[in-house]
Amino acid sequence: MVDRQYHLQFDSQRAADVDAYLEYTRIVGEDDHGVTFTPEQYEEYKRRVIPMRINNRLFTSWTTPSGMDCKLIGPQTLCFCNHRYYQHKTDFDAIPSERPIKLPCMVNGCPCRSYHYMPLNGTQPVRCTCKHFPDMHSVVEPYKCKQGSCRCGGYRTAFTCSCGQPAYNHSMIVETKKERIARGHPVGQDVPYKAMGGLTGFSSLMEGYQRLDESGIGAPNEEFLNQPITSLDHPFLRSNVQSIRAYKLAAGAPDFADDDAERISATKWPGESDMDYFERRFQERKRLEKQRARLGSGPSPAPIRFAQRAVQGRGANGALPPNMAVNGGSIMAGPSRNDQAGTQPSGSGGRKAVGKGGVVGKKFVKK
Ligand SMILES: [Zn+2]
Ligand SMILES: [Zn+2]
Ligand SMILES: [Zn+2]
Ligand SMILES: [Zn+2]
Ligand SMILES: [Zn+2]
Numbered sequence: 383m384v385d386r387q388y389h390l391q392f393d394s395q396r397a398a399d400v401d402a403y404l405e406y407t408r409i410v411g412e413d414d415h416g417v418t419f420t421p422e423q424y425e426e427y428k429r430r431v432i433p434m435r436i437n438n439r440l441f442t443s444w445t446t447p448s449g450m451d452c453k454l455i456g457p458q459t460l461c462f463c464n465h466r467y468y469q470h471k472t473d474f475d476a477i478p479s480e481r482p483i484k485l486p487c488m489v490n491g492c493p494c495r496s497y498h499y500m501p502l503n504g505t506q507p508v509r510c511t512c513k514h515f516p517d518m519h520s521v522v523e524p525y526k527c528k529q530g531s532c533r534c535g536g537y538r539t540a541f542t543c544s545c546g547q548p549a550y551n552h553s554m555i556v557e558t559k560k561e562r563i564a565r566g567h568p569v570g571q572d573v574p575y576k577a578m579g580g581l582t583g584f585s586s587l588m589e590g591y592q593r594l595d596e597s598g599i600g601a602p603n604e605e606f607l608n609q610p611i612t613s614l615d616h617p618f619l620r621s622n623v624q625s626i627r628a629y630k631l632a633a634g635a636p637d638f639a640d641d642d643a644e645r646i647s648a649t650k651w652p653g654e655s656d657m658d659y660f661e662r663r664f665q666e667r668k669r670l671e672k673q674r675a676r677l678g679s680g681p682s683p684a685p686i687r688f689a690q691r692a693v694q695g696r697g698a699n700g701a702l703p704p705n706m707a708v709n710g711g712s713i714m715a716g717p718s719r720n721d722q723a724g725t726q727p728s729g730s731g732g733r734k735a736v737g738k739g740g741v742v743g744k745k746f747v748k749k
Contacts, residue, residue: 411457411468411576412488428574431473436572438474440483441562442467442579444499445555446545451567452552452590453499454580460502462537463487463494463521468577470497483556487521494521497556501541501549508541508549510534544589 419427443451457468470485487494500516501508507516512527512534519525524536541549559569570582580586585593611619647666650659
Protein backbone atom coordinates (compact mmCIF):
# COMPACT_ATOMS: atom_id res chain seq x y z
CA MET A 383 0.00 0.00 0.00
CA VAL A 384 2.77 2.38 1.03
CA ASP A 385 4.68 1.98 -2.25
CA ARG A 386 1.57 3.08 -4.13
CA GLN A 387 1.44 6.46 -2.44
CA TYR A 388 2.65 9.48 -4.32
CA HIS A 389 4.57 12.30 -2.80
CA LEU A 390 4.08 15.42 -4.88
CA GLN A 391 6.44 18.27 -4.37
CA PHE A 392 5.85 21.67 -5.95
CA ASP A 393 8.02 24.72 -5.98
CA SER A 394 6.20 28.00 -5.44
CA GLN A 395 5.75 28.63 -9.17
CA ARG A 396 4.03 25.30 -9.76
CA ALA A 397 1.91 25.69 -6.62
CA ALA A 398 0.77 29.03 -8.02
CA ASP A 399 -0.07 27.30 -11.31
CA VAL A 400 -2.22 24.76 -9.47
CA ASP A 401 -4.01 27.60 -7.67
CA ALA A 402 -4.57 29.38 -10.97
CA TYR A 403 -6.03 26.23 -12.50
CA LEU A 404 -8.33 25.73 -9.52
CA GLU A 405 -9.53 29.31 -9.88
CA TYR A 406 -10.04 28.69 -13.62
CA THR A 407 -12.19 25.59 -13.04
CA ARG A 408 -14.27 27.41 -10.45
CA ILE A 409 -14.97 30.24 -12.86
CA VAL A 410 -15.37 28.27 -16.09
CA GLY A 411 -16.78 24.94 -14.91
CA GLU A 412 -17.53 22.91 -18.05
CA ASP A 413 -18.18 25.90 -20.29
CA ASP A 414 -14.92 25.20 -22.17
CA HIS A 415 -16.25 21.73 -23.19
CA GLY A 416 -13.04 20.04 -22.12
CA VAL A 417 -10.63 22.24 -24.13
CA THR A 418 -8.87 24.72 -21.86
CA PHE A 419 -9.37 28.33 -22.98
CA THR A 420 -6.40 30.29 -24.26
CA PRO A 421 -5.57 33.29 -22.04
CA GLU A 422 -7.38 35.59 -24.53
CA GLN A 423 -10.48 33.41 -24.59
CA TYR A 424 -10.40 33.23 -20.80
CA GLU A 425 -10.27 37.01 -20.46
CA GLU A 426 -13.06 37.38 -23.00
CA TYR A 427 -15.14 34.75 -21.15
CA LYS A 428 -14.67 36.54 -17.83
CA ARG A 429 -15.59 39.92 -19.37
CA ARG A 430 -18.82 38.44 -20.68
CA VAL A 431 -19.86 36.20 -17.80
CA ILE A 432 -18.81 37.77 -14.51
CA PRO A 433 -21.07 40.87 -14.69
CA MET A 434 -23.91 38.50 -15.56
CA ARG A 435 -23.19 36.37 -12.51
CA ILE A 436 -23.03 39.34 -10.21
CA ASN A 437 -26.21 40.99 -11.51
CA ASN A 438 -28.36 37.94 -12.18
CA ARG A 439 -27.23 35.49 -9.53
CA LEU A 440 -29.80 32.90 -8.51
CA PHE A 441 -29.83 31.47 -4.99
CA THR A 442 -30.78 27.82 -4.71
CA SER A 443 -31.89 26.07 -1.55
CA TRP A 444 -33.88 23.10 -0.32
CA THR A 445 -36.25 24.53 2.19
CA THR A 446 -38.59 23.36 4.93
CA PRO A 447 -42.12 24.85 5.20
CA SER A 448 -41.02 27.01 8.16
CA GLY A 449 -38.65 28.85 5.79
CA MET A 450 -35.37 27.36 7.06
CA ASP A 451 -32.91 26.46 4.29
CA CYS A 452 -32.08 22.88 5.30
CA LYS A 453 -29.62 22.51 2.46
CA LEU A 454 -27.92 25.30 0.57
CA ILE A 455 -26.98 24.07 -2.89
CA GLY A 456 -23.33 24.54 -3.89
CA PRO A 457 -21.52 23.87 -7.20
CA GLN A 458 -20.81 20.23 -6.33
CA THR A 459 -24.18 19.30 -4.84
CA LEU A 460 -25.76 16.36 -6.68
CA CYS A 461 -29.04 16.70 -8.55
CA PHE A 462 -31.64 13.94 -8.79
CA CYS A 463 -30.22 13.34 -12.30
CA ASN A 464 -26.86 12.45 -10.67
CA HIS A 465 -25.12 15.46 -12.21
CA ARG A 466 -23.78 18.28 -10.11
CA TYR A 467 -25.25 21.74 -9.70
CA TYR A 468 -22.51 23.43 -11.78
CA GLN A 469 -23.46 21.16 -14.70
CA HIS A 470 -26.89 22.80 -14.80
CA LYS A 471 -27.73 26.15 -16.40
CA THR A 472 -27.09 28.82 -13.79
CA ASP A 473 -25.95 31.83 -15.86
CA PHE A 474 -28.74 33.98 -17.27
CA ASP A 475 -28.45 37.05 -19.52
CA ALA A 476 -31.66 38.24 -17.95
CA ILE A 477 -33.50 36.81 -14.96
CA PRO A 478 -36.36 34.63 -16.28
CA SER A 479 -39.79 36.03 -15.56
CA GLU A 480 -41.65 32.74 -15.05
CA ARG A 481 -41.71 31.09 -11.61
CA PRO A 482 -40.43 28.65 -10.49
CA ILE A 483 -37.20 29.37 -12.33
CA LYS A 484 -36.03 26.25 -14.22
CA LEU A 485 -32.34 25.23 -14.15
CA PRO A 486 -32.06 22.51 -16.82
CA CYS A 487 -29.15 20.05 -16.92
CA MET A 488 -26.53 20.93 -19.57
CA VAL A 489 -24.97 17.45 -19.83
CA ASN A 490 -25.46 15.95 -23.30
CA GLY A 491 -28.48 13.64 -23.42
CA CYS A 492 -29.64 14.25 -19.84
CA PRO A 493 -33.40 14.83 -19.83
CA CYS A 494 -33.36 16.63 -16.42
CA ARG A 495 -35.48 19.76 -16.87
CA SER A 496 -34.59 21.55 -13.67
CA TYR A 497 -32.15 21.07 -10.80
CA HIS A 498 -33.75 19.04 -8.05
CA TYR A 499 -31.95 18.27 -4.80
CA MET A 500 -31.85 14.65 -3.76
CA PRO A 501 -31.67 14.18 0.04
CA LEU A 502 -28.81 12.00 1.21
CA ASN A 503 -28.48 10.02 4.41
CA GLY A 504 -24.87 10.87 5.20
CA THR A 505 -23.33 10.07 1.83
CA GLN A 506 -25.88 7.39 0.91
CA PRO A 507 -28.83 7.98 -1.41
CA VAL A 508 -32.11 7.15 0.31
CA ARG A 509 -34.49 4.55 -1.10
CA CYS A 510 -37.94 5.41 -2.37
CA THR A 511 -40.96 3.92 -0.56
CA CYS A 512 -41.00 1.40 -3.49
CA LYS A 513 -37.63 0.21 -2.10
CA HIS A 514 -35.72 1.22 -5.25
CA PHE A 515 -32.87 3.71 -5.27
CA PRO A 516 -33.35 7.19 -6.76
CA ASP A 517 -31.24 6.37 -9.84
CA MET A 518 -33.78 3.70 -10.83
CA HIS A 519 -36.37 6.46 -11.21
CA SER A 520 -36.94 8.79 -14.13
CA VAL A 521 -35.21 12.17 -13.74
CA VAL A 522 -38.26 13.96 -15.12
CA GLU A 523 -41.11 14.94 -12.87
CA PRO A 524 -42.98 13.07 -11.34
CA TYR A 525 -39.86 10.83 -11.10
CA LYS A 526 -41.62 7.54 -11.87
CA CYS A 527 -39.87 4.25 -11.14
CA LYS A 528 -38.38 2.52 -14.21
CA GLN A 529 -38.08 -0.97 -12.65
CA GLY A 530 -40.15 -3.38 -14.76
CA SER A 531 -43.17 -4.24 -12.69
CA CYS A 532 -42.86 -1.52 -10.03
CA ARG A 533 -46.05 0.48 -9.64
CA CYS A 534 -44.38 3.45 -7.89
CA GLY A 535 -46.08 6.64 -9.04
CA GLY A 536 -43.09 8.88 -8.31
CA TYR A 537 -40.04 9.05 -6.09
CA ARG A 538 -41.05 9.62 -2.50
CA THR A 539 -39.03 8.77 0.55
CA ALA A 540 -39.91 8.37 4.22
CA PHE A 541 -36.53 9.90 5.09
CA THR A 542 -36.72 12.53 7.82
CA CYS A 543 -34.52 15.58 7.44
CA SER A 544 -32.52 16.82 10.43
CA CYS A 545 -35.06 19.64 10.81
CA GLY A 546 -37.66 17.05 11.86
CA GLN A 547 -39.80 17.29 8.71
CA PRO A 548 -40.09 14.44 6.20
CA ALA A 549 -38.16 15.03 2.98
CA TYR A 550 -41.33 15.27 0.86
CA ASN A 551 -42.42 18.36 2.81
CA HIS A 552 -39.41 20.28 1.52
CA SER A 553 -39.32 22.32 -1.63
CA MET A 554 -36.66 23.59 -4.02
CA ILE A 555 -36.38 27.36 -4.01
CA VAL A 556 -34.61 29.19 -6.83
CA GLU A 557 -34.74 32.89 -6.12
CA THR A 558 -33.16 36.21 -7.07
CA LYS A 559 -31.13 38.37 -4.72
CA LYS A 560 -34.14 40.65 -4.16
CA GLU A 561 -36.44 37.76 -3.36
CA ARG A 562 -33.91 36.25 -0.97
CA ILE A 563 -33.41 39.49 0.90
CA ALA A 564 -37.19 39.85 1.15
CA ARG A 565 -37.26 36.39 2.75
CA GLY A 566 -34.69 37.61 5.28
CA HIS A 567 -31.90 35.25 4.29
CA PRO A 568 -28.23 36.15 3.77
CA VAL A 569 -26.98 36.86 0.24
CA GLY A 570 -23.24 37.17 1.00
CA GLN A 571 -20.81 38.93 -1.27
CA ASP A 572 -20.68 39.06 -5.04
CA VAL A 573 -18.40 36.32 -6.37
CA PRO A 574 -17.19 35.54 -9.91
CA TYR A 575 -17.47 31.77 -9.53
CA LYS A 576 -19.86 29.56 -11.44
CA ALA A 577 -22.97 28.07 -9.81
CA MET A 578 -22.52 29.33 -6.28
CA GLY A 579 -26.18 28.58 -5.61
CA GLY A 580 -27.03 29.25 -1.99
CA LEU A 581 -23.46 29.40 -0.68
CA THR A 582 -22.97 32.79 0.95
CA GLY A 583 -20.52 32.22 3.80
CA PHE A 584 -18.42 29.80 5.80
CA SER A 585 -21.38 28.28 7.61
CA SER A 586 -23.39 27.66 4.43
CA LEU A 587 -22.31 24.02 4.16
CA MET A 588 -23.81 23.15 7.53
CA GLU A 589 -27.35 21.88 7.83
CA GLY A 590 -30.06 24.43 8.47
CA TYR A 591 -30.68 23.70 12.14
CA GLN A 592 -26.97 24.14 12.88
CA ARG A 593 -26.77 27.41 11.04
CA LEU A 594 -29.44 29.55 12.71
CA ASP A 595 -27.41 32.75 12.67
CA GLU A 596 -26.53 35.42 10.17
CA SER A 597 -22.92 34.38 9.84
CA GLY A 598 -23.52 33.62 6.19
CA ILE A 599 -23.87 37.33 5.58
CA GLY A 600 -20.16 37.91 4.96
CA ALA A 601 -17.07 39.10 6.81
CA PRO A 602 -17.44 41.70 9.59
CA ASN A 603 -16.14 45.16 8.65
CA GLU A 604 -12.62 46.46 9.33
CA GLU A 605 -13.68 48.66 12.22
CA PHE A 606 -15.31 45.75 14.03
CA LEU A 607 -12.24 43.54 13.62
CA ASN A 608 -9.80 46.24 14.67
CA GLN A 609 -11.46 47.43 17.86
CA PRO A 610 -9.11 47.27 20.84
CA ILE A 611 -9.22 44.23 23.07
CA THR A 612 -10.52 45.08 26.53
CA SER A 613 -11.35 43.28 29.73
CA LEU A 614 -14.82 42.68 28.27
CA ASP A 615 -13.40 40.21 25.80
CA HIS A 616 -12.85 36.51 26.06
CA PRO A 617 -9.70 35.44 27.99
CA PHE A 618 -8.33 33.83 24.84
CA LEU A 619 -8.38 37.15 22.99
CA ARG A 620 -6.92 38.97 25.99
CA SER A 621 -4.07 36.49 26.30
CA ASN A 622 -3.07 37.26 22.72
CA VAL A 623 -2.76 41.03 23.10
CA GLN A 624 1.03 40.83 23.29
CA SER A 625 1.44 38.68 20.19
CA ILE A 626 -0.97 40.88 18.22
CA ARG A 627 1.10 43.90 19.27
CA ALA A 628 4.35 42.20 18.26
CA TYR A 629 2.83 41.32 14.89
CA LYS A 630 1.66 44.88 14.28
CA LEU A 631 5.04 46.32 15.25
CA ALA A 632 6.80 43.88 12.92
CA ALA A 633 4.45 44.91 10.14
CA GLY A 634 5.54 48.52 10.62
CA ALA A 635 2.43 49.86 12.33
CA PRO A 636 2.86 52.49 15.05
CA ASP A 637 2.65 51.03 18.55
CA PHE A 638 -0.87 51.12 19.87
CA ALA A 639 -0.81 52.83 23.21
CA ASP A 640 -4.55 53.13 23.68
CA ASP A 641 -4.81 49.92 25.66
CA ASP A 642 -1.60 50.20 27.66
CA ALA A 643 -3.62 50.73 30.79
CA GLU A 644 -5.58 47.59 29.99
CA ARG A 645 -2.43 45.52 29.53
CA ILE A 646 -0.89 46.73 32.77
CA SER A 647 -4.09 46.15 34.66
CA ALA A 648 -4.43 42.65 33.22
CA THR A 649 -1.30 41.46 35.03
CA LYS A 650 -1.48 40.57 38.69
CA TRP A 651 -0.05 43.13 41.09
CA PRO A 652 2.73 42.02 43.45
CA GLY A 653 1.24 40.57 46.62
CA GLU A 654 -2.28 40.55 45.19
CA SER A 655 -4.27 37.42 45.97
CA ASP A 656 -6.31 35.63 43.33
CA MET A 657 -9.55 36.82 44.92
CA ASP A 658 -8.40 40.44 45.00
CA TYR A 659 -7.23 40.26 41.41
CA PHE A 660 -10.52 38.90 40.09
CA GLU A 661 -12.47 41.39 42.23
CA ARG A 662 -10.42 44.29 40.84
CA ARG A 663 -10.78 43.07 37.27
CA PHE A 664 -14.51 42.65 37.74
CA GLN A 665 -14.93 46.17 39.09
CA GLU A 666 -12.92 47.53 36.15
CA ARG A 667 -15.16 45.67 33.78
CA LYS A 668 -18.30 47.06 35.42
CA ARG A 669 -16.86 50.57 35.18
CA LEU A 670 -16.06 50.09 31.49
CA GLU A 671 -19.53 48.78 30.84
CA LYS A 672 -21.14 51.79 32.49
CA GLN A 673 -18.87 54.09 30.51
CA ARG A 674 -19.84 52.34 27.30
CA ALA A 675 -23.52 52.51 28.19
CA ARG A 676 -23.21 56.25 28.71
CA LEU A 677 -21.35 56.79 25.42
CA GLY A 678 -23.33 54.37 23.32
CA SER A 679 -26.73 55.10 21.81
CA GLY A 680 -28.54 52.01 23.08
CA PRO A 681 -29.48 51.38 26.71
CA SER A 682 -26.70 48.82 27.22
CA PRO A 683 -24.34 48.36 24.30
CA ALA A 684 -21.84 46.11 26.01
CA PRO A 685 -23.95 42.93 26.20
CA ILE A 686 -25.08 43.54 22.64
CA ARG A 687 -21.51 43.72 21.52
CA PHE A 688 -20.86 40.45 23.31
CA ALA A 689 -23.68 38.81 21.50
CA GLN A 690 -22.43 40.16 18.19
CA ARG A 691 -18.96 38.86 18.81
CA ALA A 692 -20.24 35.45 19.66
CA VAL A 693 -22.22 35.41 16.44
CA GLN A 694 -19.35 36.68 14.34
CA GLY A 695 -17.15 33.99 15.79
CA ARG A 696 -14.75 36.29 17.53
CA GLY A 697 -15.87 35.63 21.10
CA ALA A 698 -15.81 31.93 21.85
CA ASN A 699 -18.47 30.08 23.79
CA GLY A 700 -16.81 30.73 27.12
CA ALA A 701 -17.49 34.47 26.99
CA LEU A 702 -20.51 35.09 29.16
CA PRO A 703 -22.39 38.33 28.78
CA PRO A 704 -21.84 40.41 31.93
CA ASN A 705 -25.38 40.03 33.27
CA MET A 706 -25.09 36.26 33.02
CA ALA A 707 -21.98 36.34 35.17
CA VAL A 708 -23.93 38.39 37.72
CA ASN A 709 -26.74 35.86 37.74
CA GLY A 710 -24.23 33.08 38.24
CA GLY A 711 -22.88 35.00 41.20
CA SER A 712 -26.23 35.48 42.85
CA ILE A 713 -26.95 31.81 42.44
CA MET A 714 -23.73 31.08 44.27
CA ALA A 715 -24.58 33.69 46.92
CA GLY A 716 -27.43 31.49 48.12
CA PRO A 717 -30.12 33.21 50.19
CA SER A 718 -30.52 36.26 47.95
CA ARG A 719 -30.85 34.09 44.86
CA ASN A 720 -34.35 35.00 43.79
CA ASP A 721 -34.34 38.73 44.39
CA GLN A 722 -30.95 39.13 42.69
CA ALA A 723 -31.53 37.08 39.60
CA GLY A 724 -32.11 39.09 36.49
CA THR A 725 -31.80 42.53 38.09
CA GLN A 726 -29.07 44.92 37.07
CA PRO A 727 -26.99 45.63 40.17
CA SER A 728 -26.68 49.37 40.62
CA GLY A 729 -27.68 50.07 44.23
CA SER A 730 -25.27 49.58 47.12
CA GLY A 731 -27.42 46.73 48.51
CA GLY A 732 -26.58 44.40 45.68
CA ARG A 733 -22.97 45.48 45.56
CA LYS A 734 -21.42 42.78 47.71
CA ALA A 735 -23.22 39.93 46.02
CA VAL A 736 -22.27 41.44 42.68
CA GLY A 737 -18.63 41.57 43.64
CA LYS A 738 -18.68 37.93 44.54
CA GLY A 739 -20.61 37.28 41.39
CA GLY A 740 -17.75 38.76 39.48
CA VAL A 741 -15.28 36.48 41.17
CA VAL A 742 -17.32 33.40 40.54
CA GLY A 743 -18.25 34.46 37.04
CA LYS A 744 -14.66 35.20 36.22
CA LYS A 745 -13.38 31.91 37.50
CA PHE A 746 -16.02 30.17 35.49
CA VAL A 747 -15.01 32.09 32.40
CA LYS A 748 -11.32 31.41 33.00
CA LYS A 749 -11.85 27.66 32.87
ZN1 LIG B 1 -28.36 15.79 -15.55
ZN1 LIG C 1 -30.40 17.68 -12.90
ZN1 LIG D 1 -39.68 1.21 -7.78
ZN1 LIG E 1 -40.16 4.66 -6.35
ZN1 LIG F 1 -35.30 19.93 6.57
